[in-house]
Amino acid sequence: MSWLDANLGRIGDLALTHLWLSVLPVVLGLLVAVPVGWWAQRHPRLGGVLLGSGSILYTLPSLPLLTIIPVILGTSILDPLNVVVVLSLYAVALLLRTAADAFAQLPREVVDAADATGHSTWQRALRVELPLAGPVLLAGVRVVSVSTVSLVTVGALIGVSNLGSLFTEGFQRNYTFEIVTGLVAVVLLALLLDGLWVLLGRLLLPWARTERSAA
Amino acid sequence: MSDNVFVGAGQWLTDSAHWSGTDGVPARLLEHLGYTVLTVVIAAAIALPLGLWIGHTGRLRGLAVALTGSLRALPTLGLLTLVVLWVGIGLTGPILALVVLSVPPLLAGAYAGLESVDRHTIDAARGLGFTEWQVLTRVEIPLALPLIVGGFRSAVLQVVSTATVAAYIGLGGLGTYLIEGVQIRDYPMTLAGSLVVVVLALVLDAGFALAQRSAARS
Amino acid sequence: MIEFRSVSKTFADGTTAVRDFSLVLPSRTTTVFVGSSGCGKTTLLRMVNRLVEPSSGQVLIDDVDVATRNPVELRRSIGYVMQHAGLLPHRRVVDNVAVPLRLAGVGRSEATSRALAALETVGLDPALARRYPRQLSGGQQQRVGVARGLVADPNILLMDEPFGAVDPIVRDDLQQELLRLQRELDKTIVFVTHDIDEAFLLGDQVVILRRGGEVAQVGTPAEILADPADDFVRTFVGLDKARRTLHVEERAGARIVVDGDGRPAGVLGPA
Known part of the structure; x- marks a missing residue:
């Protein structure tokens, strides 16, 4: 326990770094994937190519990608930016499919009603399609968020500090407790972020929780 | 510096010295594939019967969903290092960890595959006098095959990726070039190793895409 | 007044929904398009607010070709009520009714009070205004749909099988309600249905269509019953029953x- 006492401050710092290394890619991924997914769903032919390349991106293993990206960007291999870029690519790859599916499965009669009541294309996209796609997008974001928190730890192997550093240090010092601490911290962080996404969903999508009354 | 690294990686890959011996690319590739096959076979022996049972009976479905979901939160590097400290250096620890990580996609593929089969088709099969076993083997599994193959696809790619990370705990395989390269700052070797892994992943994924398509057609 | 001038519509897949259709729909009357599915009645309706563009011919409102008007502005000037109400599930009932007003740039508080008034007009309990559409019964949702169609006080109201998905008792209620509203409001209503009884009940002018948007007969209910044009009409209105x-x-x-x-x-x- 004395190790934990002595290292509490450092674990806190690592957790903070880990937090922004996890949140940034998910937010960036969402910002890119939603408009592109919306567009892809309206242009099936080119959109299909786009979605296909997204899914290929997702098959690329994380550690190799973490070493290839700095060579392409010209950044130092130790730069945390590499982790953000790689994880953002994954987030885009996954959320692009989610977003395209979310927009494609909107009830036809509601979209039709939006047209019939005189929404312009933009008004329909922002006021009708985006909020209605919200629940599916949120489910996708939750999946991406959890796996991103877990993937950040791989960055420790190329020297980017985060909670994963507790694994490499614990391994080198043959200290099981440090690894277990890291595991618990990572899982807690994933749960915390998931809770925040759920909360955000309740605030932004209050209608999604209403029960259908007997008609 | 980036151009130099690319040139260096090119030179590394075209150097015949790196294509023979126990540390050569073919040997490492075989090692990597060997671990992948071993892991996925063991994982499939556990996950497929379980997943088919869950999908056929509908029992324990909530548990399976929660399990596969929460395993996603478990960082692979943490699991790998922990298992090695517990079980000791050698093959058992890393393979155990890799099996744990590849069970969820296989399980999900199996039960989601069976769930995707139209209930009316299954009712019709029962109505025609199929036994439960015949319903499973002649109706559900053939119709679920694309999703079951999809489960294998995710599991294999997951293991190929994680086995690279496992080089850190001494598993060997293609990840060795990456881990050693970073440690001794031989970035051309790291990049060369990374490119080989990427090509391997793309080839395997393309193979599975074809398999899935033919499973859907049959 | 709405006028169809030799309108035809062939869809991209080659099916002809409407062929050389001409008709005048007088202002402040209800015209009902009636026919079985595939007769092009909904296609005709949707041409009025340019949800469907005719392949040839013209649709005119008060002698202005709708093709010359901006489709979004055109739709905002026309009320539309559809079969499954088509309410936005993420907006409360009152906000759903207010949508046409908000799109027209009316301020939030004025839009809300006018929406509440429209809900009262269609006989809906004000307590339901703060609910979400899926918390309402099918008949209630349909009333909300009618309120939305009327809220901006359009001259024209398009109704596409609005009562087709509710049970017979509720449908009866809604039909009587619409008759009452029409006596008060005097709109130009275009109504689509496959139910001949509904057509005869609501229509000042009834248009019986056969496949391919061909007119079998146009007239008042009494004219059609008194002098059916042919055996198709005779069978369709049930004179053989x-x-x-x-x-x-x-x-x-x-x-x-x-x-x-x-x-x-x-x-x-x-x-």
Whole structure:
């Protein structure tokens, strides 16, 4: 326990770094994937190519990608930016499919009603399609968020500090407790972020929780 | 510096010295594939019967969903290092960890595959006098095959990726070039190793895409 | 006044929904397009607010070709009520009704109060205004749909099988409500249905269509019943069935109306 006492401050710092290394890619991924997914769903032919390349991106293993990206960007291999870029690519790859599916499965009669009541294309996209796609997008974001928190730890192997550093240090010092601490911290962080996404969903999508009354 | 690294990686890959011996690319590739096959076979022996049972009976479905979901939160590097400290250096620890990580996609593929089969088709099969076993083997599994193959696809790619990370705990395989390269700052070797892994992943994924398509057609 | 001038529509897949259709729909009357599925009645309706563009011919509102008008602005000037109400599930009932006003740039508080007034007009309990659409019954949702169609006080109201998905008792209610509203509001209503009884109940002018948007007969309900154009119309309006072929019999001093099967249908009173 004395190790934990002595290292509490450092674990806190690592957790903070880990937090922004996890949140940034998910937010960036969402910002890119939603408009592109919306567009892809309206242009099936080119959109299909786009979605296909997204899914290929997702098959690329994380550690190799973490070493290839700095060579392409010209950044130092130790730069945390590499982790953000790689994880953002994954987030885009996954959320692009989610977003395209979310927009494609909107009830036809509601979209039709939006047209019939005189929404312009933009008004329909922002006021009708985006909020209605919200629940599916949120489910996708939750999946991406959890796996991103877990993937950040791989960055420790190329020297980017985060909670994963507790694994490499614990391994080198043959200290099981440090690894277990890291595991618990990572899982807690994933749960915390998931809770925040759920909360955000309740605030932004209050209608999604209403029960259908007997008609 | 980036151009130099690319040139260096090119030179590394075209150097015949790196294509023979126990540390050569073919040997490492075989090692990597060997671990992948071993892991996925063991994982499939556990996950497929379980997943088919869950999908056929509908029992324990909530548990399976929660399990596969929460395993996603478990960082692979943490699991790998922990298992090695517990079980000791050698093959058992890393393979155990890799099996744990590849069970969820296989399980999900199996039960989601069976769930995707139209209930009316299954009712019709029962109505025609199929036994439960015949319903499973002649109706559900053939119709679920694309999703079951999809489960294998995710599991294999997951293991190929994680086995690279496992080089850190001494598993060997293609990840060795990456881990050693970073440690001794031989970035051309790291990049060369990374490119080989990427090509391997793309080839395997393309193979599975074809398999899935033919499973859907049959 | 709405006018169709030799309008045709062939869809991209080659099916012809409407062929050379011409008709005048007088202002402040209800015109009902009636026919079985595939007769092009919904296509005709959707041409009025440019949800469908004719392949040839023109649709005019008060002598202005709708093709010359901006489709979004055109739709905002016309009320539209559809079969499954088409309410936005993420907006509360009152906000759903306010949508056309908000799109027209009306401020939030004025839009809300006008929406509440529209809900009252269609006979909906104000307590339901703060609910989400899926918390309402099918009939209630349909009333909300009608309120949304009326809220911006458009001259024209398009109704696409608005009561097709509710049970018969509720449908009866909604039909009577619409008749009452039309007496008060005097809109130009274009109504689409596959139910001939609904068409005869609501329509000042009834247009019976056959496959491919061909007109079988146009007229008032009485004209059609008195002089059906051909066997298709005769069968479609049910003149070959017992319940439409009535005669009067004297029974115990009263004049009883009896149908073709001899079943009493009602009493004949003084005209």
